[in-house]
Amino acid sequence: MNKFEQPFFLKKMNTQIGIGFRRDFASEFLDSKILKPSFFELAPENWIKLGGYWRRVLDQVAADYPIYCHGLSLSIGSPDPLDIEFLKDLKEFLDRYEVEIYSEHLSYSKCDNAHLYDLLPIPFREDAVTHIVDRIQEVQEILGRQLVLENVSYYTPIGAQMTESEFIGEIVNRSGCGLLLDVNNVYVNAFNHNYKAEEFIKSLPLKAVKYIHMAGHLKVSEDCIIDTHGEDIIDPVYELFDWTLDQVKPVPVLLERDFNIPELSKLQEELNQLKAIATKKWDTHHA
Amino acid sequence: MPELKDDTKILQGRLAKFCRNGLEVELEGTQVSRLHHYRRLVSNVIFDALETAYPLTKKLLPPKKWTQLCNKFFEENDCSAYQVWRMPEEFYHYAQKQDEIDLSKYPFIGDLLKLEWSEVEYYCMPDRAMPTPDDRRLQLNPEHGILNFEWPVHRINALHIGHDKKGNYFVLILREPKEKKVRFFDLSIAHAAFLELLDANAGNLQKTYLDLNLQLGIQDPNFLEENLKDFLTNMKAVGLLI
Numbered sequence: 001m002n003k004f005e006q007p008f009f010l011k012k013m014n015t016q017i018g019i020g021f022r023r024d025f026a027s028e029f030l031d032s033k034i035l036k037p038s039f040f041e042l043a044p045e046n047w048i049k050l051g052g053y054w055r056r057v058l059d060q061v062a063a064d065y066p067i068y069c070h071g072l073s074l075s076i077g078s079p080d081p082l083d084i085e086f087l088k089d090l091k092e093f094l095d096r097y098e099v100e101i102y103s104e105h106l107s108y109s110k111c112d113n114a115h116l117y118d119l120l121p122i123p124f125r126e127d128a129v130t131h132i133v134d135r136i137q138e139v140q141e142i143l144g145r146q147l148v149l150e151n152v153s154y155y156t157p158i159g160a161q162m163t164e165s166e167f168i169g170e171i172v173n174r175s176g177c178g179l180l181l182d183v184n185n186v187y188v189n190a191f192n193h194n195y196k197a198e199e200f201i202k203s204l205p206l207k208a209v210k211y212i213h214m215a216g217h218l219k220v221s222e223d224c225i226i227d228t229h230g231e232d233i234i235d236p237v238y239e240l241f242d243w244t245l246d247q248v249k250p251v252p253v254l255l256e257r258d259f260n261i262p263e264l265s266k267l268q269e270e271l272n273q274l275k276a277i278a279t280k281k282w283d284t285h286h287a
Numbered sequence: 288m289p290e291l292k293d294d295t296k297i298l299q300g301r302l303a304k305f306c307r308n309g310l311e312v313e314l315e316g317t318q319v320s321r322l323h324h325y326r327r328l329v330s331n332v333i334f335d336a337l338e339t340a341y342p343l344t345k346k347l348l349p350p351k352k353w354t355q356l357c358n359k360f361f362e363e364n365d366c367s368a369y370q371v372w373r374m375p376e377e378f379y380h381y382a383q384k385q386d387e388i389d390l391s392k393y394p395f396i397g398d399l400l401k402l403e404w405s406e407v408e409y410y411c412m413p414d415r416a417m418p419t420p421d422d423r424r425l426q427l428n429p430e431h432g433i434l435n436f437e438w439p440v441h442r443i444n445a446l447h448i449g450h451d452k453k454g455n456y457f458v459l460i461l462r463e464p465k466e467k468k469v470r471f472f473d474l475s476i477a478h479a480a481f482l483e484l485l486d487a488n489a490g491n492l493q494k495t496y497l498d499l500n501l502q503l504g505i506q507d508p509n510f511l512e513e514n515l516k517d518f519l520t521n522m523k524a525v526g527l528l529i
Binding site for chain 2: 045046049050052054055077079083086113114115116118120122123127128131155156158159160192224226
């Protein structure tokens with residue numbers, strides 16, 4: 001077990017279904033009597049060192065809900081050195097708000113000393129694995145907690161020399177980081193790169209799954225889906241989620257919805273649907 | 288730390304460069320027809336952040352010029368802020384020093400960008416410790432600043448600022464204590480000097496009057512006290528003075 005990993009028996013066992021908290025919808029989310037997530041997830045970069053109105057909002061969220069963090073700027077796969085100042089700011093933030101899960105993307109978003117503010121695919125290669133494993137360990141030492149990495153959606157591989165699942169598996173197994181299994185991303189990638197989603201999931205180190213993401217996507221052409229977080233979850237992704245839960249132990253599940261936010265009652269319906277599936281699977285199998 | 292191989296670094300660098308400039312790129316093992324998604328997704332983030340920070344500047348410039356400026360900024364400026372909301376501050380500095388896109392029709396664009404960025408910055412900045420009230424001193428709410436402009440971008444719609452309006456303008460920017468909203472107040476030169484001296488004198492009002500009398504060459508010792516009465520009352524009411 002990774003030294004930063006919290007023993008499983010200490011964790012809350014009830015099914016937790018949360019939702020992403022965004023500044024654009026903060027007041028609707030906080031004042032709502034309709035939306036009842038188990039936790040809120042937020043991007044720490046959007047809140048670190050913020051004062052004034054937003055600091056008050058954040059403190060209110062933290063007082064009412066557990067906060068999980070899903071970062072954007074770590075750029076774990078970057079050729080650039082890690083940003084130590086950022087990591088120090090991040091640690092202070094995670095400690096202040098007692099964040100139990102800090103996850104990030106298995107991608108890069110900074111290169112040649114410039115931030116790009118979006119997720120680029122890392123070449124699936126052995127030297128990239130070694131590079132990233134080392135960086136994960138450095139990040140975990142600085143943060144004093146386990147890093148949980150997400151399988152990202154990608155629209156083209158870049159100079160791959162191994163498969164995506166080999167790449168993820170090697171990194172997770174060698175670094176001891178956790179895995180954020182984004183079920184929608186698996187669906188998107190399986191469609192875009194023509195592989196079987198279930199086989200892909202089975203090939204991952206599923207014991208390392210600490211967190212699950214679910215989201216909607218947008219089909220932009222006959223052969224390409226973009227992971228937008230701006231649509232409802234479609235039935236095939238629910239079916240894949242249902243199947244996936246048989247393969248993994250109970251972990252928190254997040255509904256990602258960043259744009260095109262529907263009525264809150266509609267969002268709550270999606271949360272309810274996720275909860276119903278998770279309760280059916282996990283309360284039966286892991287009671 | 289184990290080094291990435293050069294060819295891996297080159298691939299990553301080329302993809303990043305393509306996202307920034309959109310120019311055709313040779314990348315081993317890619318589906319070329321899908322690369323444009325990355326350029327589009329990354330550009331969306333940049334344009335969204337800049338439009339959110341600078342709605343007035345965007346409205347002022349012809350759409351083609353605004354797009355050109357944003358694209359050139361992203362291509363040429365190595366964005367150093369790890370927080371996307373802070374990135375537009377780099378745009379403010381970049382726009383003033385770039386000379387390829389002709390902005391001579393808008394001599395006040397630097398002031399307009401400064402006004403817009405200041406609003407974002409003051410709205411979001413970390414909380415500053417408020418001084419405890421002290422009867423002997425008139426203390427300043429630390430969540431304020433005094434901005435100096437050459438053009439009255441805070442008073443007049445930028446589309447209607449004529450060349451004859453060039454001058455020396457002072458604006459108080461304040462994050463007001465209750466709602467934490469950012470407000471701007473037009474200041475005369477004397478009011479701006481008064482606030483700066485009050486700050487430098489740690490809230491000692493009598494010393495500030497003496498210093499300002501000297502600075503402005505005022506002989507009547509009661510003149511400032513009489514004439515600043517309303518200003519002080521207003522500034523207390525809005526939460527600048529404690």
